[in-house]
Amino acid sequence: MARDQIDMTPLQSRDELVAWFEAGIKPPSEFRIGTEHEKTPFTLEGRQPVPYEGARGIGALLEGMQLLLGWEPIMERGNIIGLYDVTGGGAISLEPGGQFELSGAPVENVHQTQAELMAHLAQVREIATPLGIGFLGLGMTPSWSREQIPVMPKGRYKIMSNYMPKVGKYGIDMMYRTCTVQTNLDFSSEADMVKKLRVSIALQPVATALFANSPFTEGKPNGFLSFRSEIWRDTDNARSGMLPWVFEDGMGFERWVDYALDVPMYFVKRGETYIDVAGSSFRAFFEGRNNSLPGERPTLSDWANHLSTIFPEVRMKRYLEMRGADGVPWGRLPALPAFWVGLLYDDESLDAAWDLVSHWTAQERQALRDDVPRFGFKARIRDRYLFEIARECLKLSHAGLRRRGRIDQLGRDESRHLEPLERILESGRTPAEEMLDKFNGEWGGSVEPVYQEYAF
Template structure:
């Protein structure tokens, strides 16, 4: 999540909501790749959560990053809560439990994603190490209870924290204990958006299986390979999931807008204040019928902010956001954009991927999504194991990246970033399964070694 949008033009018609999303359409020559990743800060001594306040807190970390990078601070009620590059580069923001997020700049190829990541890590280490802060690359905190984790001083999170327990079992776990890596990709037309949305929604469980590494809760195996993915199944089903309507005839920008209009809102932002309107629909707000703000009409900022509080497996904004993967150690982060770019930015691979998924029904897609957190590659759809489909998709992605032919200074194309995933397919085991083996073997039933082996 980058900054909250600021455009206070009142909205007159539904067409403007559609137009706002449609403005994302761009020619293929202008396609970019944006990668966002979250990591969990921990105290190097004692491996505890890092509070916001204090000389060695998250606030101090952000202040140090501000001085180092020269980026603009994002402030809320006197607290620094993020940073952004005014030249259009990346942004750094905080998730509710202090998870540290880099929203990368829109770049042209995965080599640049890798360079950006390496620079970010060097910068973060320079500031964090003297503060005694390390970062963990897992999909979920492996040892802490929710009660141990300090809340960050952001108004929107306070509203979400109050609302979450009303609508699902795991909302607070999602907020305070999980990390993800996601990639944001462009579309060249409405039809191109629909095709990419359908392919990536159907195949999101493959990313979940390839990146699954949240098998521990409070120091013990939780029975899942991606508990983070399981958490999303019972966080808030009015705003998450496999959005089956995307596969129906007539899908397009308008259909997504109609969906978003009915998704319950969290907040409306006015100046620095977050006004709690949780549970009310944008549709009523649009009609001037919000009980908290009677007669008031939403602005484009309200719309942009609302779209950022919808959490389907693939999210449509002015680009498509792949949301199925657990956070991972830094060496594996570029594999996520590489995987999706190879599948979605090469037309031959996109067509072939569509051929794989086009005959799946909504209940089959849903069953696959429901099974993957626990069973990973052993999940099935129709008469196939997910492992076989993952293998096929990796081959398609590899071919797509080779055809793209984006070469680095050593003459290598982007397919090299798939190597960590190819190793996973070779062994047939997800990262979580490997970690569980370590837990039952060399780690001697402790998750503590994860703070070394899976740290940034």
């Protein structure tokens, strides 16, 4: 969630940066699940992008949500750009092209994730429907050009928009045209963090295939199953990717700090102002060598903000963020936290998942990640199709969720939230392939029906 942190203590030493991560360590009894999802707003009439301004714009939607929920508004230069639930910890924020993001509160089980989602959708609908706004559950906008998409009034996005074309082909598409669903999970020690990070990076392509849901660009098939995942391969390779060094000896919090110190920054926030420092490293800033802020030292806020601008397949903050999945219709959203919780929050499944991936080389992991956007389940690693690996992962996740034994009011455990993924594996096809079949069949070569069938 792009909510900028406020802690203006100047940093003195690298140890403080390491300590910032270590503060995330929790006993397993305090492990929580955070789920974030983005959805693309569109005008119900005409199916166009929704501008920020105006009586039926995104700003009006946020104002309506604020009145309904009583959440704290997040303001920037007089514009409402998000909402924050002071008691529960959830938040609503805007991505650059108006994608509407719910960053869920930290909850104890996937049933609560689903309940939170249902409440959110009811609330959003109550405000959005009278404004003539609908929401789409795809990994990428299926029919709009870059030029058509409005820009939200957030200072950080201006800086990023200027910088992106210098470092990759698709950064602007990533910002303005994609949607994701993410799961954030805890660790109990440095060793536990390393194990979970390795397993989840190696298996991120499995989530990409299971959630592949972005086969259209500007009204036509784009040649990929997850074009959103392809976009990340050429957005900014200095801050994204499969992090091969995570699998090397000596991996820990310090290694992540050293990585993050060298990732180019985008901005420094001072009061309401975003100062463009794009391209210079945090390390230079840390040493007082930032040309825009000569002699100034970064604060803990600057560090937290910088860490939120690093975009690998799995990101570490004070928890781990699974970043490989396309946005999907709401019925499938709880399946992502269920999948990762079953794999990573059950020790037996985590060990088995590590056995599954521990012998893969960095080159093999990279090749799998490179192939999955186009080939989905047909991507291969060694002599195996990703489909077989996905099936194995789902079994492990299912077993992990059953052992966790978190029961809902009807006596069902969290494994029920995997049902949409089980149906996908039964069909043998990614969601994108199913959508392409419809496009080539009953939709008659038009993407327009997605605005009905894949709307929230």
